[in-house]
Every structure is written in structure tokens, then in C-alpha cells.
Amino acid sequence: MKQNHPSCNLSDCILCRLCLPDWIPAVELNRKVILLRKGQQAFTEGDVVKGIYFIYSGVMKVHQRWDHEKELIVRFARRGDIVGHLGLGKEARYPVSATALEPTSVCYLEMPFFESTLKVNPELTYALMRFLANDLQEAHRAMRNLAHMPVKPRIAQALLTLKNQFGTNNVGFLDFAITRQDIASFAGTTYETLFKVLNELNTGGLIQLNGRDIAIRDEAGLAAIVDPGGR
Numbered sequence: 676m677k678q679n680h681p682s683c684n685l686s687d688c689i690l691c692r693l694c695l696p697d698w699i700p701a702v703e704l705n706r707k708v709i710l711l712r713k714g715q716q717a718f719t720e721g722d723v724v725k726g727i728y729f730i731y732s733g734v735m736k737v738h739q740r741w742d743h744e745k746e747l748i749v750r751f752a753r754r755g756d757i758v759g760h761l762g763l764g765k766e767a768r769y770p771v772s773a774t775a776l777e778p779t780s781v782c783y784l785e786m787p788f789f790e791s792t793l794k795v796n797p798e799l800t801y802a803l804m805r806f807l808a809n810d811l812q813e814a815h816r817a818m819r820n821l822a823h824m825p826v827k828p829r830i831a832q833a834l835l836t837l838k839n840q841f842g843t844n845n846v847g848f849l850d851f852a853i854t855r856q857d858i859a860s861f862a863g864t865t866y867e868t869l870f871k872v873l874n875e876l877n878t879g880g881l882i883q884l885n886g887r888d889i890a891i892r893d894e895a896g897l898a899a900i901v902d903p904g905g906r
Contacts, residue, residue, distance in 0.1 A: 689755060690729050690782065693799040694792065705788045711735075711775035717758060720772045724762035726785045730754055733779025734841075736857060739771045747821075748861040749814065751776075751840060751851075757806060762786075777852070821863045824901075830872045831900040833862040834882065838891050848888040855887070 691699060708731065711717060717728055720739055734753045741747040749771055752758050758781070762769045784792070793800045820829055837858075841851035859869040873889070876882045881897055883890040891897060 688729055688731065688782065689757065689802060690784075690792075690799065693802050694796045698792065698796060701788075702784075702792070705784060707783045709781050709783050711779045711781065713775055713777050715775050717773040717775070717781060718762075718769050720769055722769050724759070724767045724769055724786060726783050727757065727759040727762070727789050728773070729782040729784075730756050730758060731780040731782055733781075734776045734851065735773050735779055736776055737771050737773050738860065741860075741863075746860050747863055748857060749817070750810075751837075751861075753840070757803070760803065760807060760810070763807075776857070817863075826862070826864045826868055827872050827875075828901045829862045829864065830858075830869060831876070831881075831897040833858055834889065834891060835894065835897055835901065837861075838894070843890070847883075847890040847892075848885065849890070852887070 691702065694702060709717070709728075711733070717735065718725075730752055732754055734751060735758055736748050737750050737752060737758060738746045738748045752773070758773045759769065761771055793803065820832065824832075837849055837851065837853065841849060844850045855869055855873075856866050859866045862869065864872075873882065873884060876897075877884045879896075881891070881893040881900075883892050
């Protein structure tokens with residue numbers, strides 16, 4: 676990992692935005708800004724927890740082993756998000772891995788300093804509590820869907836989630852270069868099944884495929900696949 680030290684953007688970084696002004700110099704002294712290459716891991720599932728990461732730019736996937744050859748993507752994290760917080764539990768090892776999907780810059784704090792930061796910055800502590808609660812809710816939803824939802828609705832849900840998180844470019848395609856394998860891992864299915872379902876959705880006019888790019892053309896139609904009853 677290459678270390679750098681650019682100026683922190685106070686409007687985007689939750690760490691600096693919610694810390695007391697008097698604490699910012701301490702953050703400046705203790706932080707490390709790390710540049711990750713595409714495909715490089717910040718940490719690996721099972722690693723001893725050493726610190727926490729705030730994404731300054733770029734996109735990462737948070738994933739865990741599904742079996743010996745497959746992975747399940749838990750979520751995607753982008754600018755302003757926190758990565759490594761799952762290591763805050765009693766088990767001092769990361770339960771997931773975090774991998775850069777494009778060149779990514781992260782602000783890294785070692786855990787002892789981060790814990791001290793939480794003790795003296797109540798707004799940051801409260802925001803982290805809400806973030807953890809939301810993350811837990813999303814994890815429960817994803818596990819429920821994986822257990823009970825057929826594969827086609829899971830893929831439709833994955834596409835809607837990607838659009839909501841990353842938006843679209845000026846011609847309507849997802850504004851995020853993601854591989855088919857990563858979409859499959861996010862939906863909890865195989866590449867072959869994803870390929871088949873994407874072609875079905877494309878033929879039905881719900882999405883448009885252009886090489887690796889995907890555009891959602893009928894969001895209501897995808898939502899109806901996810902929840903046929905419209906609840």
C-alpha cells in the first residue's frame with residue numbers, strides 16, 4: 676500500500692465532519708492516507724484488527740468467503756463510507772475482506788486512536804452507532820433474501836441497489852464499472868445464472884446491455900420482480 680497525505684475534504688469525510696474542531700489536529704497527526712491499486716485489499720477476512728478506514732475516493736467491495744471457491748459481496752463502499760467497522764466486536768479479527776474495485780484513497784486510523792476519538796467526539800460516536808445499525812439491518816435483509824428469495828428477484832434487487840447507490844451516467848448506464856462476476860457475487864448466484872437472467876431482462880426491455888455496461892430501462896418492472904405483490 677502506498678501512503679500519501681492529501682488535504683482532507685471536511686465536507687465529505689464523516690470523521691473530520693463530526694469531530695470536535697479541537698480534535699482535528701490530533702486526527703491530522705495520527706491518520707495515514709493510503710492509496711490502493713485496483714484489486715488490492717485493505718484487509719483480508721481473518722486478519723487481526725489493527726484499524727479502521729474512511730474512504731476518501733474510489734470504490735471498494737466488502738466480501739466474505741461463501742465456500743472454497745466463491746465469495747459473497749456484502750456491500751459496496753464509496754467516498755465518505757466507513758470500512759473495517761465490523762472489526763470493532765469482541766472477536767479481534769475482520770469477519771470480511773475489503774478490496775479496491777478502482778484506484779482508491781483511504782484515510783486509516785489505528786484502532787487505539789480511533790477508540791480514543793470515539794470517547795471524546797459524541798457526534799461521531801452517535802453517527803457510527805446509526806451506521807452500524809443500518810449495516811446490521813441490511814445484512815439481515817440480504818441473508819433473508821439469500822435464503823428465501825428466488826435468484827431472478829435477487830438479481831433485480833442487486834441492479835436496483837447499484838443504481839440507487841451509484842446513479843447513472845449521462846446516457847443512462849450505471850455510473851460504476853462493475854464486472855458480471857461481482858454482480859453475481861452481490862446477488863448470491865453464479866456467473867452463468869446471472870448471464871442468463873440478464874439476457875432475459877434485456878430481451879424483456881427492463882434493462883439494456885451494451886458490452887459490460889448496464890442501463891435500467893424499467894425500474895418499476897424490476898421492482899415488481901423483487902416484490903410481485905407490491906407490498
